[in-house]
Amino acid sequence: MKATFVKLTVEMKANPGKFQELHQTLEAFLPMIRGQKGCRDCRISRDIEDGEVLTLAVDWGAREDLEQYVRSESGSALLGAVELLSETSRVAIGRDLSWEGIETLKKMRRKAEEIER
Numbered sequence: 001m002k003a004t005f006v007k008l009t010v011e012m013k014a015n016p017g018k019f020q021e022l023h024q025t026l027e028a029f030l031p032m033i034r035g036q037k038g039c040r041d042c043r044i045s046r047d048i049e050d051g052e053v054l055t056l057a058v059d060w061g062a063r064e065d066l067e068q069y070v071r072s073e074s075g076s077a078l079l080g081a082v083e084l085l086s087e088t089s090r091v092a093i094g095r096d097l098s099w100e101g102i103e104t105l106k107k108m109r110r111k112a113e114e115i116e117r
Contacts, residue, residue: 005040006063008093010056010102012086019052022085026056029081032074033058038065052087066093070109079105 014022026044033042038061047053060066069075082089082102090099 004062006060006066006093007095008056008058008060008066008091010082010089010091010105011099012054012056012082012089013050014052014054015085015087018085019054022081023054025081025085026054029056029074029078033069033078036065036069036072036074038062038068067108070105075105075109079109 012022030042033039040059040061042058045055079102089102091102091104092099093104
């Protein structure tokens with residue numbers, strides 16, 4: 001039986017002089033993300049061609065788990081940190097790596113909040 005999961009990939013280029021802060025901030029989020037329902041794997045990697053680029057990759061058990069995290073306090077704080085510390089960022093949800101802006105996660109958050117009302 002094939003394992004099903006939803007992959008979230010967030011690629012960020014640190015603002016000038018903010019690489020260390022971005023890296024430390026992402027490291028601080030790892031235990032919180034790993035503790036979320038449905039998190040199967042979570043890791044950070046650094047681009048070998050552009051050392052200012054970090055990638056956060058999270059495998060979720062289901063899309064609902066990802067959506068729940070994005071709505072959480074930790075998810076909101078992560079989005080804020082990415083916006084504050086990144087010069088550029090892009091997001092891919094799923095295995096095909098169709099890149100979109102960080103706005104994709106914000107829309108997911110707003111849509112879920114509207115459904116809850």
